[in-house]
Amino acid sequence: xxxxxxxxxxxxxxxxxxxxxxxxxxxxxxxxxxxxxxxxxxxxxxxxxxxxxxxxxxxxxxxxxxxxxxxxxxxxxxxxxxxxxxxxxxxxxxxxxxxxxxxxxxxxxxxxxxxxxxxxxxxxxxxxxxxxxxxxxxxxxxxxxxxxxxxxxxxxxxxxxxxxxxxxxxxxxxxxxxxxxxxxxxxxxxxxxx
Amino acid sequence: xxxxxxxxxxxxxxxxxxxxxxxxxxxxxxxxxxxxxxxxxxxxxxxxxxxxxxxxxxxxxxxxxxxxxxxxxxxxxxxxxxxxxxxxxxxxxxxxxxxxxxxxxxxxxxxxxxxxxxxxxxxxxxxxxxxxxxxxxxxxxxxxxxxxxxxxxxxxxxxxxxxxxxxxxxxxxxxxxxxxxxxxxxxxxxxxxxxxxxxxxxxxxxxxxxxx
Numbered sequence: 001x002x003x004x005x006x007x008x009x010x011x012x013x014x015x016x017x018x019x020x021x022x023x024x025x026x027x028x029x030x031x032x033x034x035x036x037x038x039x040x041x042x043x044x045x046x047x048x049x050x051x052x053x054x055x056x057x058x059x060x061x062x063x064x065x066x067x068x069x070x071x072x073x074x075x076x077x078x079x080x081x082x083x084x085x086x087x088x089x090x091x092x093x094x095x096x097x098x099x100x101x102x103x104x105x106x107x108x109x110x111x112x113x114x115x116x117x118x119x120x121x122x123x124x125x126x127x128x129x130x131x132x133x134x135x136x137x138x139x140x141x142x143x144x145x146x147x148x149x150x151x152x153x154x155x156x157x158x159x160x161x162x163x164x165x166x167x168x169x170x171x172x173x174x175x176x177x178x179x180x181x182x183x184x185x186x187x188x189x190x191x192x193x194x
Numbered sequence: 195x196x197x198x199x200x201x202x203x204x205x206x207x208x209x210x211x212x213x214x215x216x217x218x219x220x221x222x223x224x225x226x227x228x229x230x231x232x233x234x235x236x237x238x239x240x241x242x243x244x245x246x247x248x249x250x251x252x253x254x255x256x257x258x259x260x261x262x263x264x265x266x267x268x269x270x271x272x273x274x275x276x277x278x279x280x281x282x283x284x285x286x287x288x289x290x291x292x293x294x295x296x297x298x299x300x301x302x303x304x305x306x307x308x309x310x311x312x313x314x315x316x317x318x319x320x321x322x323x324x325x326x327x328x329x330x331x332x333x334x335x336x337x338x339x340x341x342x343x344x345x346x347x348x349x350x351x352x353x354x355x356x357x358x359x360x361x362x363x364x365x366x367x368x369x370x371x372x373x374x375x376x377x378x379x380x381x382x383x384x385x386x387x388x389x390x391x392x393x394x395x396x397x398x399x400x401x402x403x404x405x406x
Binding site for chain 2: 048049050051052063064065067069071072073074075076077078079080084088089091092093094118134
């Protein structure tokens with residue numbers, strides 16, 4: 001699904017990534033670890049197609065419609081409600097039975113009661129849950145998750161554990177984390193950036 | 195059909211956001227009316243109608259600039275542009291949806307501005323309205339692309355006018371010409387040509403503006 005060779009990314013004079021090689025196949029679960037500033041987020045943005053490498057080869061085997069992405073920001077409009085945000089993404093991703101799917105995800109992530117509230121009124125943890133709903137809405141084949149546990153309380157973290165465990169057999173993962181131990185049982189590989 | 199559905203969903207979202215936040219249209223309305231009031235007092239009594247027409251176009255251009263400067267605020271501040279860019283829809287749909295919402299704001303601002311102009315200066319004829327309508331299309335097309343470019347920069351407030359105003363010169367030439375010339379058709383034609391040319395360029399190049 002992802003093949004990278006001698007990947008390099010620079011912003012101006014600053015080199016963020018150098019010589020990164022990775023192969024992610026269907027059902028692979030790649031953990032990306034490293035200290036702050038090691039380029040985890042940049043690598044994930046490259047893998048998602050949001051940035052272009054300065055040098056090297058990067059081939060993505062899935063189209064944008066089969067990719068789910070969770071970033072540091074939830075990528076939702078704060079002035080829209082959870083329902084409106086997911087409806088917009090559901091339309092853009094051409095999700096079939098959109099309303100049913102949105103309702104199911106909101107319920108599963110504990111946001112059903114707050115579905116008509118604007119995202120601006122959500123706590124950090126609720127926004128992260130909404131971001132996860134957004135990323136899972138179209139049943140992606142490749143999930144690129146940047147610190148997905150960030151902001152989640154214990155209950156939210158357990159929910160995410162369950163969602164990830166359910167999907168390991170039908171999706172590939174590239175997941176950046178500071179807590180690799182939590183996901184070690186799913187991991188098929190680890191890329192440690194320095 | 196899918197493309198048009200995407201454009202419709204994106205434009206509808208912008209209108210809904212404006213309905214909720216009200217941070218663009220009220221500012222545009224206040225600005226254009228205030229500018230026309232100031233111009234009314236600035237222009238000496240007995241000045242020609244030509245000067246008044248020129249001032250109208252200055253007011254409309256800077257009102258548009260005000261709206262454009264806010265047009266990608268939600269996407270920029272909340273990082274949502276990444277979410278839109280990742281969606282499988284054609285990325286030009288983001289441009290077209292945003293351009294349509296900007297066009298709607300411009301038309302609404304002008305529904306107030308043109309009667310105010312008629313009140314303070316001179317009557318508004320069909321040619322002027324035609325010129326304004328064609329100019330709106332060009333402003334929305336070019337302005338949306340440039341606003342997206344500026345939104346990615348830290349100096350966005352400075353960058354947008356620097357990019358937009360030079361490219362708006364043909365709009366001003368066409369708009370003022372259509373307002374005051376004896377044969378306005380040539381100027382309306384210029385505006386139409388500008389709209390068609392830049393709409394194609396902006397539609398085709400938007401993808402490169404929103405990816406790193």
